[in-house]
Amino acid sequence: MSHATIVTPTPEGGFQPHTVAHHFKTAEQEFQAAKFAFWLFLVTEVMLFGGLFAAYIYYHGFYPKSFQAGGSLLDWRLGALNTMFLLTSSWTMANGVRCSQLSRRKEMVVWLWWTVVLAGGFMVVKYFEYSGKFHHGIFPFTQVWHPEGHYGEVLAGVAFPKLFFNIYFTMTGIHGLHVLVGMIAIGWLIWRGGQGRFHSGWYIPVDLIGLYWHVVDLIWIFLFPLLYLVP
Amino acid sequence: MANTSHDSHHHDVVVDHSHHGHVSTFQIFLRVYVTLCVLTIVTVAASQVDFGGANMLIAVLIASIKASLVVTFFMHLKWDTAMNNIAFLGSLLFLSLLFLFTLADFATRGMADPTQMSPIR
Amino acid sequence: MTTHAPAHEIPTVEGRREPDYLRVTKGFMSWVTTLDHKRIGLMYLFGVTLAFIVGGIFAMLLRAHLWNPGPDGQMFSPQDYNQLFTLHGAFMVFAFIIPAIPGSIANFALPLLIGAPDVALPKLNLASFYLWLFGTVLLSYSAITNGLDTGWTFYTPWSLKSQTAVLSAGLGVFVIGFSSIFTGLNFLVTMHKMRARGMGWFQMPLFCWAIYASSVLQVLATPVLGITVALLAFEHIYHIGVFDPAEGGDPVLFQHFFWFYSHPAVYIMILPGMGIISEVVSTHSRRPLFGYKLLAFSSIAIAVISFLVWGHHMYTSGQSEFAMQAFSFLTVLVAIPTAIKMWSWVATIWGGSIALTAPMLYAIAFLVIFTIGGLTGVYLAALAIDIHLHDTYFVVAHFHAVMMGSTAIAFFAGVHHWWPKMFGRMYNEKLASIAAIVILTGFMVTFLPQFEMGSQGMPRRYATYSEQWVGYHRASTVGAMILGAGFALMVGYLLHSLIAGRKAKPNEWGGVTLDWKCPTPPNLYNFDDEPIAGKLYDYGPTLKR
Amino acid sequence: MIAFQDPLGQLPPQASTFAADHDALFYFLTWVSIGSFALILGLLTYSCVRWRRKTPDQPAASDVTHNTKLEVVWTLIPAIIVIVVFAWGFKGILPQQIAPADARKYRAEAYTWAWELYHPGATKSAGELWFEVDKPARVELTSRDVLHAFFIPAFRVKRDIVPGFRNQIWFQPTLIGDYTLFCAEYCGDQHSMMHRVVHVVDAATYVKEPWAALPETPEARGEYFFNMKGCLACHGTKADSPDPIGPTFFGIYGRKGRLSDDSEYTADEAYIHESIREPQKKIVKGRAPVMPPFDATSLSEEDVNDIIAWMKTLK
DSSP states (O other): OOOEEEEOOSSOSSOOOEEOOTTOSSHHHHHHHHHHHHHHHHHHHHHHHHHHHHHHHHHHHHOHHHHHHHHHTSOHHHHHHHHHHHHHHHHHHHHHHHHHHTTOHHHHHHHHHHHHHHHHHHHHHHHHHHHHHHHTTBOSSOBOOOSSHHHHHHHTTOSOHHHHHHHHHHHHHHHHHHHHHHHHHHHHHHHHHHTTOOBTTBOHHHHHHHHHHHHHHHHHHHHIIIIIIOO | OOOOSSOTTSOOEEEEOOOOSOOOOHHHHHHHHHHHHHHHHHHHHHHHSOOTTHHHHHHHHHHHHHHHHIIIIITOGGGSOHHHHHHHHHHHHHHHHHHHHHHHHHHHTTSSOTTTTEEOO | OOOOOOGGGOOOOTTOSSOBTTTSSOSHHHHHTOOOHHHHHHHHHHHHHHHHHHHHHHHHHHHHHTTSOSSTTOSSOHHHHHHHHHHHHHIIIIIIIHHIIIIIIIHHHHHHHTTOSSOSOHHHHHHHHHHHHHHHHHHHHHHHHTOOOSTTTTOTTHHHHOOSOHHHHHHHHHHHHHHHHHHHHHHHHHHHHOOOBTOOGGGSOHHHHHHHHHHHHHHHHHHHHHHHHHHHHHHHHHOOSSSOGGGTOOHHHHHHHHHHHHHHHHHHHHHHHHHHHHHHHHHHHTOOOTTHHHHHHHHHHHHHHHTTOGGGGOTTTTOOHHHHHHHHHHHHHHHHHHHHHHHHHHHHHTTSOBOOOHHHHHHHHHHHHHHHHHHHHHHHHSHHHHHHHTTBHHHHHHHHHHIIIIIIHHHHHHHHHHHHHHHSEEOOHHHHHHHHHHHHHHHHHHHHHHHHHHHHTOBSSOSSOOGGGHHHHHHHHHHHHHHHHHHHHHHHHHHHHHHHOEEOOTTTTOOOSGGGGSOSSOBTTBOSSOOBOOSTTOOHHHHOO | OOOOOOSSOOSOOOOBHHHHHHHHHHHHHHHHHHHHHHHHHHHHHHHHHHTBOOSTTOOOSOOOOOOHHHHHHHHHHHHHHHHHHHHHHHHHHHHHHSOOTTOEEEEEEEETTEEEEEOTTOSSOBSSEEEETTSOEEEEEEESSSOEEEEEGGGTEEEEEOTTEEEEEEEOBOSOEEEEEEEOSOOSTTGGGOOEEEEEEOHHHHTTOGGGOOOSSHHHHHHHHHHHTTGGGTOOOSTTOOOSSSOOOTTOTTOEEEBTTSOEEEOOHHHHHHHHHOTTSSOBTTOOSOOOOOOTTTSOHHHHHHHHHHHHHOO
């Protein structure tokens, strides 16, 4: 019951061969198993964020005015900029995966670099957005905005305005955490990819982290209009 | 792998050059990317117009179109196995059940008796 | 992956080509770092049994407390009693029942049943085990330091006001949740990609179908529990207001979220149990399962419908009439696939060649108790009746019939069924039969009075109670002690068999599924030769007289 | 409808108009359950006796592995039964949802771990509830802190009390007698002490407003309030009562000690009065500020004085 399957890329040099894990019969089986497993993992991500979206819509129904007031204090320009960052990074990621499938090592690394840089841009904008809110006394979960001034005016008299910001911080915070994890994972891909680890014979990690990255983008596609535009 | 010899620990080395996944073209990705950018502009533009109760619906609709483009092309689901499609679409189905039933409760509360579960504030 | 020693160094055991998985490597480290699904299964078996014992001790203490109606003359203060029932629930649900069958039995038997060398993702499998361990340690830490008195359901706002260790316990539940997700995910991939040559979907043993259905639930529902517990933690620390009415939240939303997971969770618990019963009933009656396809589909039907019924925990909460109506209708529908399963098992036994072995006795105990649990579930699904019975001992008795009397007993049926395969040794069958009968008796004595009390209106989670229920409570306490004795006896003879049990036959029960076609105990990669699946449940030679 | 008898004699008395309907379905299900259980147990026993394996290689007696007709039948029969049960149960709950317009308006405010119960028109809360027989009553339910539930088994009614929301429950008592009101939703430490007596009385008794009647002596009244307002959840009355939350009242009058700001206090009448009305104002050192306040709708000035009078007797 014991064997080893070694997968090598098409003739191009500088790549490391991959040994198929012991309990799989073929590289195809290993690939399909990993891919199916990862889709199931993405299912859990969808359900996890789905709970947050359900809470958002639930309370949007409860307190439409509060959500309107809170949403008007978020800067949709920054949100739109971040949307562009993530959309573009999604595109570069897709190209990175494509290059790994074609054993184009250097091109792949460049595309992945772009992805990380754009994700970094996203985080920088997020940083300015958050610190802008902190400046006005809107801290994650503990909010002490000044009763006078713009924030005080907008939020005066609406029911439970903190609820909107708490949901905003929870959703964008957990999403931001996913971006960070993604950046680390893509960084690892760049490192291993540079060593010639991924090629047409074996590119599972690139493919899977790519899927993950697209889901991060996917969630933001919904977060952006719901938090910044609709209220 | 049907190895019936007693010396079953001998490693049979199999070299495999197979391609597993679908390789998309650069053009498709570029076209999808441009469409996504256009849709982002559309959703921002739409948000500047007040459609009343339909605001949320329109925003979610555009977001769904964008999301399905990402899933179909960037994530290769169009060319992926049936089971991966079922898994992902299934999650959306069950998520919509969570939404549907939770919101159905909220939306229809107090229909028989308005004093039932009426908020105090 | 572990690499093999070269062939010539392998010590040969008579009649086997390879050493079995228990002996292939030695030492503590070879166990705690193993990627072998069977060893991980055994570690789970050991772990969940410990959790079961801890939860069981809590149960016996709280039953002892209820000997007197109180408040004078009781063993504990009400606060301590509240902690006891909470910890009993939390340990039994999260640390025992949810991981028990998937973690131990399915981990061990599922790859064997489908003829695979291992699960698809062995490293993830080991990670699941350690996540479970970490979560259980966190639960124990909460129990030891500050206790927990929220009830296992963590209902807000009490769980926000409680001074006990809600945070660490919540984190424990969160972590165990991820263990459960990864286990389910792993099994789904394994069944999809690792089935033996010749095994189509409808040649899969029914245990696999049951695990399949419950894995779907694990993957889809558990993340919602994760986010709910995370929000609860934020609420607890920062008062974000999502579940706290004082901050604008709606406690009913917490209930929706919680039960969106926790109702499917009861099927995560019972479905694998049903799967075990299918295998045991078939093997020990020498009959293919009656109505195989209907049984397989009924597992899937239960899984799907179970997602749509969570609102039946909330009939009295003030949710809308429309929601109640929808939830009630969907809830009664679950009874149909459940009834199908029941009849199929009975029809499988009918006309079989019935060996009243220990696993079969446990399976019969399951059938008897599950009938009670299933039928009383219909009471609770009916709106008008549930209004009266909700949050009474009737509910307590009903879900113990399903969880303890069915799932736990199915788990033990599975343990007895695969014990010879796991260890290559047999337990004392006479003692095992006695234990099965003691446990069945103990169950009836404990919980039948609780059905009575509940119908009379005795609310659950009461530290003190009215004089009129003294007799029922005392009977129930006596029953709990009988149950405790039965389980103690079981643990005793099982441990004894490891040291002094007779050597098991290669195919102790004459089973015909693939798990009985590999060596006993199995090799590291299970089979000597790649198994090829033939006709399922083919007792053929024995059928022709 | 066929009248199903109670096979096990297990339900409480039928004291409201909802009870008979509820019980009919309950008994129907009980008969169905007894029937199905007996059938399954019978089949199992018969099989195990008839086809018990006597020799190790005994084959199964039957090789039938499926029978479409049988499978359809055992799917359809439970399906029909459960759909009947659903419809019946739904029909039973509908009248509970909408209170008649002429129902008398009661109010119940739950808190950890007692009830403030207001009779129609009353501004002051009572310890127990009185209902007139055959007259519909509607109870408005609110909670000050956590989830509770209003549950009277004899009336077959139950409704959760969700903080932040107003709920209501209605029923029409039909049988004169004393019943129990329970809190059915777990609410913490003294959850099991949140029960109260519910009286169903005739019209002649009802018009006398029996809820206004209190014990004769001030000390007895003080003890009555102690029991009714949930004080006993945190305070003992004996020298050796455990006191994890609040102090025992044994010998409390005149006790001296230190407050959280290290100033001294003496538990005199003014101090105890303040501790009941505004308990958060002065916190004894080492105690948590958890006691709820009791305003004049809950305890009048005389009531507070009665409690103090009773406290003086505890030594």
